[in-house]
Each structure stands twice: as structure tokens, then as C-alpha cells.
Amino acid sequence: MVPVNLGRPNVHENMVQISEGEFLFDLPEVVRAMAVGGHSLRVQFAPGGDPARGWYSALTMGAGMIGMQRGRFPLHGSAITARGRAVAFAGVSSAGKSTLVAALVRAGYPLLADDLCMIRQDEEVYRVGSGVPAVRLLEDAASHLDMRGASAGDIKISVPLDLGEDDVPLSRIYALRFGEAKESPTIRKLSRMEALAFIAQGVRLPIGLDRLPTSWRARNFEFVSGLARQVNVFELSRPRDFASFEKTISLLIEHLEDRRHD
Amino acid sequence: MIDDTIRFQQVANAVSTDLGEDTAVLNMQNGAYLGLNVTASFVWRELEKASTTAQLSRRLATVFAVEEDVCAAAVERLLKQLVDAGVVMRLEAAAP
Numbered sequence: 001m002v003p004v005n006l007g008r009p010n011v012h013e014n015m016v017q018i019s020e021g022e023f024l025f026d027l028p029e030v031v032r033a034m035a036v037g038g039h040s041l042r043v044q045f046a047p048g049g050d051p052a053r054g055w056y057s058a059l060t061m062g063a064g065m066i067g068m069q070r071g072r073f074p075l076h077g078s079a080i081t082a083r084g085r086a087v088a089f090a091g092v093s094s095a096g097k098s099t100l101v102a103a104l105v106r107a108g109y110p111l112l113a114d115d116l117c118m119i120r121q122d123e124e125v126y127r128v129g130s131g132v133p134a135v136r137l138l139e140d141a142a143s144h145l146d147m148r149g150a151s152a153g154d155i156k157i158s159v160p161l162d163l164g165e166d167d168v169p170l171s172r173i174y175a176l177r178f179g180e181a182k183e184s185p186t187i188r189k190l191s192r193m194e195a196l197a198f199i200a201q202g203v204r205l206p207i208g209l210d211r212l213p214t215s216w217r218a219r220n221f222e223f224v225s226g227l228a229r230q231v232n233v234f235e236l237s238r239p240r241d242f243a244s245f246e247k248t249i250s251l252l253i254e255h256l257e258d259r260r261h262d
Numbered sequence: 263m264i265d266d267t268i269r270f271q272q273v274a275n276a277v278s279t280d281l282g283e284d285t286a287v288l289n290m291q292n293g294a295y296l297g298l299n300v301t302a303s304f305v306w307r308e309l310e311k312a313s314t315t316a317q318l319s320r321r322l323a324t325v326f327a328v329e330e331d332v333c334a335a336a337v338e339r340l341l342k343q344l345v346d347a348g349v350v351m352r353l354e355a356a357a358p
Contacts, residue, residue: 196295210293217293
């Protein structure tokens with residue numbers, strides 16, 4: 001059984017409670033999950049809840065919670081490998097992370113992770129671990145990419161794909177945003193300060209970095225500022241519809257292959 | 263008129279990191295981040311030791327070759343932001 005409350009949490013708000021070694025996440029009517037000591041995850045599904053949604057929430061939030069307990073940074077993003085380096089595409093839900101990554105996999109880039117990039121620091125290098133061998137796509141995206149899969153239990157489809165290498169050095173992050181319908185896709189490099197702000201907001205947890213326990217703040221600050229110094233962050237802006245999707249992918253591939261941006 | 267009896271200094275609960283010419287500052291008490299440009303970063307570093315607005319303005323004017331009164335207005339605005347953000351504290355003048 002997963003407890004409803006932790007004994008004396010340092011943080012207790014909405015769906016989250018955090019104590020020294022425990023991290024409790026409660027999504028009402030779906031699932032309750034508790035990460036303990038960075039090594040175990042206990043899950044309890046709500047009676048009558050959707051099991052697929054429960055599993056997905058438990059595993060993504062659970063991985064994020066355990067990663068954070070281990071001193072890793074769970075970035076809300078999907079990633080491929082390009083020229084032996086990890087490239088992450090990050091943004092809020094429905095920013096198009098999985099769709100872009102699926103299109104790049106179709107273009108020959110190996111999949112590294114979908115929806116959650118677990119980043120660890122190895123001295124001056126930041127590395128991304130591999131995720132599950134699948135991407136979750138909305139039906140229109142799967143149809144546009146001519147990819148098929150099974151229902152993911154919500155409005156998405158889970159498309160199985162092969163994974164590439166594990167534990168790959170991270171070289172770039174693309175911050176995803178949608179521009180106006182008629183605009184051409186553009187890529188611009190963010191300043192280190194803009195990069196820091198973007199990465200700090202991109203944590204894949206049900207709570208922001210600023211709400212985590214006080215004792216974690218200096219460590220997290222050091223981690224995200226180190227990432228902002230070491231990794232180039234670009235903003236990719238493109239229309240939301242699929243009319244210029246191929247143009248976006250062409251621009252992105254050209255940018256990915258240009259070593260001047262490393 | 264600048265009150266030159268008040269000194270300012272970084273609080274112990276603030277940590278900062280260099281991002282090229284800019285600086286990011288974290289208030290560990292409330293988790294808030296603050297971004298400082300090149301001139302604000304200079305002032306931030308000077309605030310490791312207690313300083314008055316006039317002292318900070320003079321140093322800034324010397325290093326960046328700007329009129330001291332122009333610097334003073336900017337330094338006052340910056341100090342207010344830093345105090346409001348909880349990363350700098352005001353130190354009242356010691357009794358004579």
C-alpha cells in the first residue's frame with residue numbers, strides 16, 4: 001500500500017509530498033506513487049481508474065522522482081542521437097516533442113528517449129540515458145508520419161521504435177514553440193540566461209524546481225546552470241499545422257548536421 | 263538624493279553562478295531565480311562585501327566609463343530589485 005500522507009514532509013502541496021528520502025505523487029482517481037531513496041517505486045492504482053493512464057503517470061512521474069533523488073535531472077523532452085551526441089527536444093505537453101523525434105527517427109536518427117530525458121552529470125559532460133523503445137503520438141501525427149501503434153490509454157498512440165545507444169553525451173537542446181500559421185520555421189540560439197530559465201522550467205516533475213525542498217535547491221541550481229553553460233540551447237519556432245512540417249524537418253536536419261552549432 | 267549611510271550586501275542564502283558575461287542568482291529561501299546582465303553582474307560581485315550606493319556607483323562608473331550620476335540611478339534601481347528579491351540585505355549605519 002502507498003500511504004496517503006508522509007509523516008513529516010518538507011513539501012506538501014497539491015499532488016506532491018516530499019520528505020528526506022520519500023517522494024509521494026497522488027493523481028486523484030488515477031494513481032498514487034511513492035519513490036523511496038532513489039531505488040524503489042511503489043504504485044497503487046485508484047479503483048476504477050484507467051490502468052494505462054495510471055501506468056504512464058506512475059512510470060513517468062516515478063522515473064522523474066527517482067532520478068531527482070539520485071541527483072539526476074528529469075527534463076521534459078524527447079531525444080535522438082545525431083553524430084554520436086544526444087539532441088533533446090523539450091517543451092510543455094503538446095509542444096510536438098514526440099512528433100519531431102518520430103520524424104527524425106524516420107529520417108535515420110536513432111531514438112534515445114521520449115517525453116522524459118534523464119540527464120546525469122559526468123564531470124563536465126552531461127549524459128542522457130535511454131528511455132523505452134517507443135514514442136507516443138497523437139493520431140494526426142501518427143497518420144501524417146504513416147506510423148502505426150497501439151492505443152496508449154489516452155488520446156495518444158504508442159508507436160514501437162528501436163532504441164540507439166544508451167548514456168549519450170548531450171550536445172544540444174531545442175526549445176519548442178509554435179509560431180504563426182504562415183511563418184516559416186526558424187531556429188535561434190538562446191543566450192545562456194535564456195537557456196537556464198528554459199531548462200529550469202522544463203523539469204519533468206509534478207512540482208517546479210522552486211518548490212522542491214530547500215536542501216535540494218543549491219544542487220539543482222548548480223546542475224541546471226552547468227547545463228546552460230555546457231549545452232547549446234536553440235529555440236525552434238514553427239507553425240502548429242502540418243502544412244510546413246517537412247520544411248521544419250529539413251531545416252532541423254540541416255541545423256543538426258552543421259557542426260558550427262555544436 | 264542618495265542616502266549614503268546605508269550599505270548593502272549579498273545575503274548568505276543567495277547563490278550565484280557565471281553564465282558568460284551574465285550571472286544567475288538563486289534565492290535558496292524561496293527558490294526564485296534572477297538573471298543579471300553584465301553591469302548588474304559587476305554590482306552583484308561587488309556586493310560580496312558591504313557597500314553603499316555611492317561606492318558601487320563610483321566603481322561601476324570607473325570600470326564601464328559612464329557618468330557617475332547615470333550609474334547612481336541605475337544602481338539604486340538594481341539594489342531595490344535585489345533587496346525585493348531577497349538576495350541582498352540593507353545594513354543600517356552603525357551608531358557613531
